[in-house]
Amino acid sequence: xxxxxxxxxxxxxxxxxxxxxxxxALDIRPGEIFVLLGKNGMGxxxxxxxxxxxxxxxxGRVRMFDEDISGMQPHRIARKAVxxxxxxQALFQxxxxxxxxxxxxxxxxxxxPGVDRIGAFFPFIPQRMKQRAGTLSGxxxxxxxxxxxxxxxxxxxxVDEISEGLQPSVIEKxxxxxxxxxxxxxxxxxxxxxxxxFALAVADRYAVLKLGEIxxxxxxxxxxxxxxxxxxxxx
Amino acid sequence: xxxxxxxEVGVPAASKHRRRRSDLxxxxxxxxxxxxxxxxxxxxxxDYLVNNLVRAFLYAVVALTVDILWxxxxxxxxxxxxxxxxGAYAAGLVFTHMGFxxxxxxxxxxxxxxxxxxxxxxxxxxxxxxxxxPLYASVVSLVLPIAVTQLLxxxxxxxxxxxxxxxxxSFDIEMNTWFWIAGAFLVLVTGAAWMFVRSxxxxxxxxxxxxxxxxxxxGINVSRVKILLLVVMAVIAAMAGYAFAGVQMVVAxxxxxxxxxxxxxxxxxxxxxxxxxxxxxxxxxxDVSTAYLSGNLPFIWKLIIGLAFVVVIVALPQxxxxxxxxxxxxxxxxxxxxxxPALGIAREEPLAGLxxxxxxxxxxxxxxxxxxxxxxxxxxxxxxxRGELLSLVGPNGAGKTTLMRCISDGAERSGxxxxxxxxxxxxxxxxxxxxxxxxxxxxxxxxxxxxTVAESLRIARTRLxxxxxxxxxxxxxxxxxxxxxMQATGLDQKLGGEVRHLSHGxxxxxxxxxxxxxxxxxxxxxxxxxxxxxxxRMLIGQILVELTGKHGLCILxxxxxxxxxxxxxxxxxxxxxxxxVLDGTVTEVVESELVRTIYAGGGRIGGAAR
Numbered sequence: 001x002x003x004x005x006x007x008x009x010x011x012x013x014x015x016x017x018x019x020x021x022x023x024x025a026l027d028i029r030p031g032e033i034f035v036l037l038g039k040n041g042m043g044x045x046x047x048x049x050x051x052x053x054x055x056x057x058x059x060g061r062v063r064m065f066d067e068d069i070s071g072m073q074p075h076r077i078a079r080k081a082v083x084x085x086x087x088x089q090a091l092f093q094x095x096x097x098x099x100x101x102x103x104x105x106x107x108x109x110x111x112x113p114g115v116d117r118i119g120a121f122f123p124f125i126p127q128r129m130k131q132r133a134g135t136l137s138g139x140x141x142x143x144x145x146x147x148x149x150x151x152x153x154x155x156x157x158x159v160d161e162i163s164e165g166l167q168p169s170v171i172e173k174x175x176x177x178x179x180x181x182x183x184x185x186x187x188x189x190x191x192x193x194x195x196x197x198f199a200l201a202v203a204d205r206y207a208v209l210k211l212g213e214i215x216x217x218x219x220x221x222x223x224x225x226x227x228x229x230x231x232x233x234x235x
Numbered sequence: 236x237x238x239x240x241x242x243e244v245g246v247p248a249a250s251k252h253r254r255r256r257s258d259l260x261x262x263x264x265x266x267x268x269x270x271x272x273x274x275x276x277x278x279x280x281x282d283y284l285v286n287n288l289v290r291a292f293l294y295a296v297v298a299l300t301v302d303i304l305w306x307x308x309x310x311x312x313x314x315x316x317x318x319x320x321x322g323a324y325a326a327g328l329v330f331t332h333m334g335f336x337x338x339x340x341x342x343x344x345x346x347x348x349x350x351x352x353x354x355x356x357x358x359x360x361x362x363x364x365x366x367x368x369p370l371y372a373s374v375v376s377l378v379l380p381i382a383v384t385q386l387l388x389x390x391x392x393x394x395x396x397x398x399x400x401x402x403x404x405s406f407d408i409e410m411n412t413w414f415w416i417a418g419a420f421l422v423l424v425t426g427a428a429w430m431f432v433r434s435x436x437x438x439x440x441x442x443x444x445x446x447x448x449x450x451x452x453x454g455i456n457v458s459r460v461k462i463l464l465l466v467v468m469a470v471i472a473a474m475a476g477y478a479f480a481g482v483q484m485v486v487a488x489x490x491x492x493x494x495x496x497x498x499x500x501x502x503x504x505x506x507x508x509x510x511x512x513x514x515x516x517x518x519x520x521x522d523v524s525t526a527y528l529s530g531n532l533p534f535i536w537k538l539i540i541g542l543a544f545v546v547v548i549v550a551l552p553q554x555x556x557x558x559x560x561x562x563x564x565x566x567x568x569x570x571x572x573x574x575x576p577a578l579g580i581a582r583e584e585p586l587a588g589l590x591x592x593x594x595x596x597x598x599x600x601x602x603x604x605x606x607x608x609x610x611x612x613x614x615x616x617x618x619x620x621r622g623e624l625l626s627l628v629g630p631n632g633a634g635k636t637t638l639m640r641c642i643s644d645g646a647e648r649s650g651x652x653x654x655x656x657x658x659x660x661x662x663x664x665x666x667x668x669x670x671x672x673x674x675x676x677x678x679x680x681x682x683x684x685x686x687t688v689a690e691s692l693r694i695a696r697t698r699l700x701x702x703x704x705x706x707x708x709x710x711x712x713x714x715x716x717x718x719x720x721m722q723a724t725g726l727d728q729k730l731g732g733e734v735r736h737l738s739h740g741x742x743x744x745x746x747x748x749x750x751x752x753x754x755x756x757x758x759x760x761x762x763x764x765x766x767x768x769x770x771x772r773m774l775i776g777q778i779l780v781e782l783t784g785k786h787g788l789c790i791l792x793x794x795x796x797x798x799x800x801x802x803x804x805x806x807x808x809x810x811x812x813x814x815x816v817l818d819g820t821v822t823e824v825v826e827s828e829l830v831r832t833i834y835a836g837g838g839r840i841g842g843a844a845r
Contacts, residue, residue: 015736039768040740041725087739087766088679124632135606138678138762139631161739164765165678167630167795168835194740194768233768 003066005030005156005188006051010060013043013050014212019058020046021212030155031186033178035199035220037229038209044192045087047209048158052084053077064156080156083149087160090145093134097125097144100133104148114151121177122147138165146174150181156188157181163195171195175202196233200226208232259430259705266426273418277411284523285414289482291522292417294499296424296475298506298514300468301499306509307432308464309369309444313496314358314376317383318469320491321354322347322476324387327400327486332393335404340481347473354379355469359462365664366646367458380493387488399487406481413482420478421515424471428511435693435702438686440464442694445683452643452677453753454669454698505547507554517555576689578727579712594657596621596672596757596789597642602651604637604813611637612813615651619806621756621787624779626800628793628824629810630834635793636678638810639759642791643668643675655757669698674755676763678793680742684735688726688745691734692717695752716782717751720744723774724767740766747775751782758782758790764799772796776803797835801825809834 004027014020021043028034038044049055051062053074061070064080078084083104092100102111119126122143128136133144142162149157163171175198181187193199199206200220207217208229216232218225277285297319304310325347326340333339358379362372387394394400408416431437443450443457450457480486489495499518506517521540529536551558597619604612611634619625627635641648642655645663653660655671665675683691689711693702696712711730713721721727724744729737737745743766750758760779764772780803782788794800800807800821807824809817811833817824824830 018736039771040766041738045738137632137634137636143631161766165631165762165795168797170631194766196769234770 003030004028004063005032005065006190007063008047008051008060009063011047011050011057011062012059013046013055013057015046015055019212021050021209024060024209024212024214026207026214028156028188028190030188031182032205033182033189033191033203035191035193035203035206036209037193037196037199037206037233039233040194042209043212044209045160046212048084048086048160048190048192051077051158052082081152081154082156082158083152083154084158085145085149085160085162087164091133091141091148093132095133096130097133097136098129100144101125101148101151104152110151110153118147118150121150121173139167139170142166143170146177150177153185154187155185156190158190160192161194162191163193163198171198174198178202196226196229200229262426262429265429266422269422269425270419273415273422276418277414282410283526285410287523287526288519289410289413289417290479291519292414292421293475293479293482294502294522295421295515295518297472298499298502298518299424299428299511300472301503302508302511302514303428303432303440304464304468305500305503306511306514307437307444308440308461310362310376310461310465311369311373311500312376313373313493313500314379315468315472315499316493316496317380317491318351318355318472319476319479319495320380320383320387320486320488321351322473322478323480323486323490324394324400324476325350325473326405326477326480327403328394330403330405330480331395331400335406340406344474344477347477348470351469351473352466355466356462359465363458363461363465365458376496377493380491380496383491384488384493387491394488395486397488399485399489401485403484405484408482410482413478417478417482420475425511425515430705432511433707434705435697435707436704438690439694439697439702441685442683442691445685446681448665449677449681449683450694451665452669452675453695453749454666455694456666501544503554505544505554507551507556510554510556510560512559513554513556516559576693576707576709576711576730578718578721578730579710595619595654596623596656597791598654598657599642600652600654602638602641602653603649604634604641604647605649610813612641612648615641615815617808617815617818619789619791621789622783622805624783624790624792624803624805626792626794626804626807626821627810628795628797628800628807628830628834633810634813635810636761639675639761639791639793642757643673643759669753669755672756673759674750674753674757675759676747676750676761678761678765680739680746680766682734682737682742682746682749685733687731687733688737689730691745691749692752695749699754713748713752714754716778716786717748719778720748720751720775723778724771738766740768740771743767744771744775756788758788760790761793762795763792764794764796772799779803797825797830 006028008024008026011024012019012022024047036044046055050057053072057070061068063069064082069077069080101115102108105111115126124140125144125147133141136144142165146162162174178189179202182189191199191203203220206220206225206229207214210232216228218228297315301312301315304312326343329339329343329346358375362375388396390396439455439460443460447457476490502518502521503514505521506515507513525536547554595618599615599617602612602615615638629635642653644665645660645668655668655673658671660668660671683694692711692713724741726741726745726748734742734745743763747763764775776799779790783790804821807819807821808815809824809830817827817829
C-alpha cells in the first residue's frame with residue numbers, strides 16, 4: 001500500500017472535558033478525494049481542527065505523509081504542505097486580495113504564476129487584486145479561500161464546507177477544480193460537506209460522522225452509496 | 236437556589252407569574268460578612284492601616300466603575316479619575332470658599348453629582364456616537380483627565396493651581412467612623428454591581444462588548460446604553476472623590492489626572508478584569524502595600540509593582556481573581572449565571588410584528604450604492620407586501636447582501652429611498668429600522684460568543700421586554716416561530732451552553748431564532764440555512780412559509796439552493812451586476828434562460844437539493 005497522505009487512528013477530541021469526536025479512523029491516499037458528511041454539531045469541523053493542531057488530541061494518532069504529527073503545534077503542521085480552509089473567518093479582511101494570496105506563499109516569485117493558474121478557475125481574482133478582501137461578497141470570499149489554498153501547491157487539502165453560500169454554477173466549477181488538482185498534482189483532498197450532490201459528484205470515498213463517530217463509509221461509486229448517506233443523515 | 240431543568244419546552248403562556256432569579260441571598264451573605272469585617276476593623280487594626288484603608292476603599296469604588304466599563308462593556312477608560320477629581324474638588328471648593336456647614340456639605344454633594352453627570356453626558360456623547368470606534372472612546376477618556384487637570388492648574392487661587400486646596404474645614408468625624416462609612420460604601424457598591432452585572436440588563440453590557448453591530452440590529456441603542464452607563468459610573472466615582480476630600484481635607488490636581496486614571500486600569504487588570512471582586516482586592520493590596528513600602532523602598536517600589544504587573548500578565552492573564560475563586564470553590568461550582576431558564580411561548584396569537592401594517596412592507600425607489608468608483612447597486616426599484624416570501628437570487632458578488640444592508644441601515648445607501656412599512660428610513664441607524672419592523676439575519680453567523688444560548692435570546696428580547704437590572708427572569712418567553720427553530724435544530728437542548736461551543740450551523744440557527752425573537756414584520760434573511768442539513772432546511776422552510784401565511788410577515792430571502800427557493804417562495808427577483816434584471820413568479824424566474832446562463836450552470840450538481 002502506498003503512503004497515506006493523512007491517516008487517523010482512534011482519534012478522540014473535544015473542547016475541555018466534552019469529548020466531541022470518538023474513535024475516528026481514516027486514511028486518505030495521495031490523489032484521492034475523500035468527503036466527510038454529517039449533520040451540523042456532529043464533530044466534523046472539530047475533527048479538522050484537531051488534525052491541524054488547534055484542538056488537543058485526547059487519544060489516538062494523526063499521521064501526515066508517514067510522519068507522526070500528533071500533538072504538534074499548528075504552525076509546524078501548516079508547514080507540511082497541507083492547506084486548510086476553515087469555515088469561518090479565514091481571510092485577512094483588511095488586507096487586499098493580493099496580500100491575502102501573497103501571505104500564503106513562501107516565495108513571492110510564485111505569486112505571478114499562481115495567480116495566472118487560479119485566474120483560469122476564478123476570473124474575478126486577477127481583476128480585483130487591489131480590493132480589500134473584506135469588501136468581497138460572501139461567495140467571493142469563499143472562492144478566494146480556495147484559490148489561496150491552491151496557490152500553495154499543497155499535497156493535502158482540508159476543506160471545511162466550501163460550497164456553503166456559493167451559487168450553483170460556482171459549485172460545479174469547484175468540483176472540476178478539485179478534480180483537476182487531484183489529477184495534475186496527485187493532491188489528497190479531504191472535504192467536509194453538507195451538500196450531498198456536490199460531495200458525491202466530486203469524491204472517491206465517503207464517511208458519515210454522527211455524534212462524533214463514523215457510522216457509515218464506503219465508495220462513492222457503490223450502487224447504494226447515495227441511499228445509505230441519505231438514510232444516515234436523516235435520522 | 237433551585238436548579239431549573241435545562242428546558243421545559245412548550246411551557247404554556249400561563250406562566251405569567253414567572254420565577255425571577257437573583258443572587259440576592261448570596262450577595263446579602265457576602266455583604267453581611269464584609270460589613271462585619273468593616274465594623275470590627277478599626278478595633279483590631281493599627282491606626283496607620285485604618286487611615287490607609289479608608290483611602291483604599293474609596294479608590295476601590297472607582298476601580299469598580301472601571302471594571303464595569305472595561306471588564307464588562309469593553310470600554311477601556313483612563314478617565315474615571317477625572318470624575319473622582321470632580322467630586323473631590325466639589326467638596327474642596329465649596330468648603331474652602333464658603334466654609335463648612337451641613338447645608339454646604341449637601342450643596343457640595345449635589346454639585347459633585349450634577350457636574351460629574353453633565354460632564355459624563357458630554358464625554359459619552361463625544362465618545363459613543365453611532366459608529367465611533369472603541370479606540371476613539373479610549374482616546375477621549377485619556378483627554379478628559381488631562382483637560383480637567385489643565386483647568387485646575389489654570390484656576391489660580393480659586394482652585395489652588397498645582398498645589399491644590401488644603402486646610403479647609405470638613406466633617407467633624409473620627410477616622411474610625413470614616414472607616415465604617417467608606418467600608419460600607421464599598422460593600423454597597425460591590426454588592427449592587429454584583430447584582431447588576433448578573434442581571435438580564437448586565438448581560439446586555441457583555442453583549443455590547445461581544446458584538447456591537449448585532450446589538451444594534453436587535454434594536455438596542457448601544458450609544459444610549461453606553462452614555463447612561465458612563466453617567467452612572469461617573470456619579471459613583473464622584474461620590475468616592477467627595478468622600479475622599481471630606482476625609483483627607485486636601486485635594487490636588489493629581490487626583491483628577493490621567494496617571495491616576497491609568498493606575499486604576501492597572502489595578503483592575505492585576506485583580507482580574509470582569510470579576511468585580513478582583514479589582515477590589517487588587518486595589519486594596521496595591522494601594523495599602525504602596526503606603527507601607529514606598530517609604531522604605533522609594534525607587535525600587537515602582538519597579539516591584541511593574542514586575543508584579545508583568546508576572547501577573549504572563550502567568551495569570553485573567554488576573555488574580557480566578558486564582559482566589561479556585562481556592563474558595565475548588566473550581567467545581569457551576570456558575571449560576573450559566574444556568575439556563577425554562578423556555579416558554581410569549582403569546583399564542585399571531586405575531587403582531589413590531590410595526591406591521593402599511594401599504595407596502597418594503598418599498599425601494601431608485602436605490603443606489605457605490606464604494607468610491609465601484610458601483611454595487613443601481614436603480615433598484617421594487618415593492619413587497621405583507622405575506623410575501625420574496626427570494627433574492629443572483630450570482631456571487633451581484634450585490635445581494637449590500638441590498639439587505641441598505642434596507643436595514645439608513646446610512647448604507649448612496650442614493651434613493653427605502654420605505655419599511657411605509658416609514659421612510661431616511662439616514663436612520665439600524666436600531667431605528669428595527670423599530671419600523673426590520674429583522675435582519677446576517678450572512679455569516681453573527682452571535683455573542685461569550686454568552687449562553689438562553690442569554691443570547693434574552694438579549695434579542697431586550698427591545699420588547701425591558702430587562703431587570705437586579706434579577707434574571709426564570710422563564711425565557713419566545714414567539715412560537717423562534718421556539719420551533721430551536722426545536723428543529725436541537726438548540727433547545729443547549730440553552731445553558733456557551734455559543735462559542737456551537738457548530739457553525741447551530742450558530743446560524745441561533746441567529747435566526749434571535750431575529751425571530753425580535754418579532755419583526757419584515758424579515759431579511761441572508762442565507763439562513765447555510766450550514767444546515769436538508770431535513771433541517773426543510774423544517775426551517777416550513778416555518779418561514781408559516782410566518783408569511785399565518786402571521787403576515789414579509790420575508791426577503793437570499794438563497795442559492797434553487798430547489799429550496801422553488802418550494803417556499805411566492806415571488807423571485809434576480810440581481811445581476813447590481814441591477815434588478817428579473818421579477819416574477821417562481822416558475823418564470825427559475826426556468827428562465829437568464830438564470831440558467833448567469834447562475835445555475837449545467838444543473839447536474841448545483842441546482843439539486845442537498
